[in-house]
Structure formats: C-alpha cells, structure tokens
Amino acid sequence: MPQDGHVKQDCEQAAGKRWITHHATTLVPHHVTLLGDDLYSKEPFCALALHHGFNFILVCKPDSHPKFYERLAFWQAQGVMVQCEQRRRHGPVTEMALYRGINDVLLQDGKHTLSVNWLEITVINAKTGAQLYYNTFITNHRLSAQNVAQVAQAGRGRWKIEHENNNVLKTKGYHLEHNFGHGKQYLSATMLSLNLLAFLFHTVLEWSDESYALLRQVLARRQTFFEDFRALTRYMVFESWHHLMDFMIRGLKLETRLNSKPTPKREPQLDTS
Numbered sequence: 001m002p003q004d005g006h007v008k009q010d011c012e013q014a015a016g017k018r019w020i021t022h023h024a025t026t027l028v029p030h031h032v033t034l035l036g037d038d039l040y041s042k043e044p045f046c047a048l049a050l051h052h053g054f055n056f057i058l059v060c061k062p063d064s065h066p067k068f069y070e071r072l073a074f075w076q077a078q079g080v081m082v083q084c085e086q087r088r089r090h091g092p093v094t095e096m097a098l099y100r101g102i103n104d105v106l107l108q109d110g111k112h113t114l115s116v117n118w119l120e121i122t123v124i125n126a127k128t129g130a131q132l133y134y135n136t137f138i139t140n141h142r143l144s145a146q147n148v149a150q151v152a153q154a155g156r157g158r159w160k161i162e163h164e165n166n167n168v169l170k171t172k173g174y175h176l177e178h179n180f181g182h183g184k185q186y187l188s189a190t191m192l193s194l195n196l197l198a199f200l201f202h203t204v205l206e207w208s209d210e211s212y213a214l215l216r217q218v219l220a221r222r223q224t225f226f227e228d229f230r231a232l233t234r235y236m237v238f239e240s241w242h243h244l245m246d247f248m249i250r251g252l253k254l255e256t257r258l259n260s261k262p263t264p265k266r267e268p269q270l271d272t273s
Helices: 012-030 043-051 066-077 148-156 158-171 187-208 210-218 222-235 241-251
Strands: 033-036 055-059 082-090 093-106 115-125 131-139
Touching (some): 033 148, 066 093, 093 148, 148 158, 210 241
Antiparallel strands (some): 093 115
16 A cells, blocks of 8 residues: 555555664664564665664565675685584474574675675485575574574574464464455455454463363364354344353353353353344
8 A cells, every 4th residue: 555645655664664664763772683584685674674773684685686696606605614413203293394594695796885695595305305495594693613503594484484474364264364455445444453452352261261272182173163153143132252162062062161161051142033
C-alpha cells in the first residue's frame, strides 16, 4: 500500500528501512540481530542497519551478487576461510553439517563500500552423502571456527519464523492472502489486522488456557478446529468461551485428560435469532 506522501506502491525494502528507523531506539539496547532473505542483503539496507546499531544475518545468493562472489572465490583460493563440522541425529538420519566462513569481504565495488563477513552451511546425510540443506549468508558478526556454526544456525532460524508465522497465516485456516483484494480503502487492512490479532490470541490461549491447549492437541489441524468452531457457533448459543470449550471437551470425551473431576454439564441453547 502506498504510504502517506508517496505515489509509488510500497515495497519490502522500503518497509524494512522504515521499520529500522522507527524501532531502533527501543530495540538496539537489547543487541538485536536482524534476519532476512536475499532481498535485504544490499548495501543501503545493511549500512542503515549498522548506522542505527543493529546486527544482521542475511541470505546472500551468488546469482544476485556476482561481483561479491568473484572476490569471495579469490579469497577462497588463498585458503583463508574458517571451517568446522558437526554431526547430529535428526530423527532416524545422522546429519553432517559443514560450515565455512570468511571475514572482511567488500560487498560492492568501490573504495568506500561496506565490508561484510560471509558464511556457508551445507547439511548432508552422513550415510548417503545426499545434500539436505544449503544456504549462504552475510553478517556483521565476526566469524571464527568457534562461532561460525552458531551464526549459521541463527540465520537458518528465519525459516522457523517464516514457517510458524507467515505460512500458518497463509495456509492453516486464516486465509490471509485472500483478504488483500477486498475493499477500496480500509477493508483489506482491517482484515489483515483481525487476522494478526486472531493469531496472537490463539497463541496466547495455547500457552495459558488448558482447555484450549487440549483441544488443539486433539484437533491438531487448525482447519479442523476452525470448522468445528464455526459449525457449533452457527447453530448454538454458548454462555461463554469456557462453556464452548467444556462442550467440545465433553463431545470428544476428553474430561479425564483435562482433570480428574467431571466437567459440569450445561447444554447450549439453539440460536433462534
């Protein structure tokens, strides 16, 4: 959405820069590291983040940074990279993680360009040798053989955020993307806000409401939970949120799993409106 005073449509980089400027005073004292995809690994964004006191770990792909990777190949040939390996079990598979890193590589051509540190993570199946994961990052964190694995895992953690937040809102019953085109002025922004608030409250409920947490454990698919919720509230009127939770727990015969005492039975009223 175009911002006030702008004609052009807003974009992720502009929004990211605006976010940095707005939140720097609050967050920088907590030594925050920004994570981002390849879109953000550009010198203006990195320089702005450093100027405001942020750290960063950003995906940096060879296709979008050809000159940078030419310089990287030169230093790689000099044998100055730090390296380490780690073995770990991931379910039935033994994984071998290979880490490489190098400090002080110019991000762009020119005398006054920004110098960044580069690292790479490759995960393979220790038994078959098949590649399971690969990515490369740039960061301002100084790299060594002792910390390159830790920095790489932090950069990789962005996918956890992407999967458990953005992907859930798009595909697990919140229908976030389908709301963007509605309305001529404020409706899509209102629907977006309601989606985010719903996800926030559902997350809090999973932490703080035993009944809700139990139902979500049994009705593991969010779509299933939402469909049951929608059907019940369409045809019945419940006295309260707890009344609805109790009714669903009794229907699924989960009383004994919630506590040793049986839940008092209260029948919902039919919606006659």
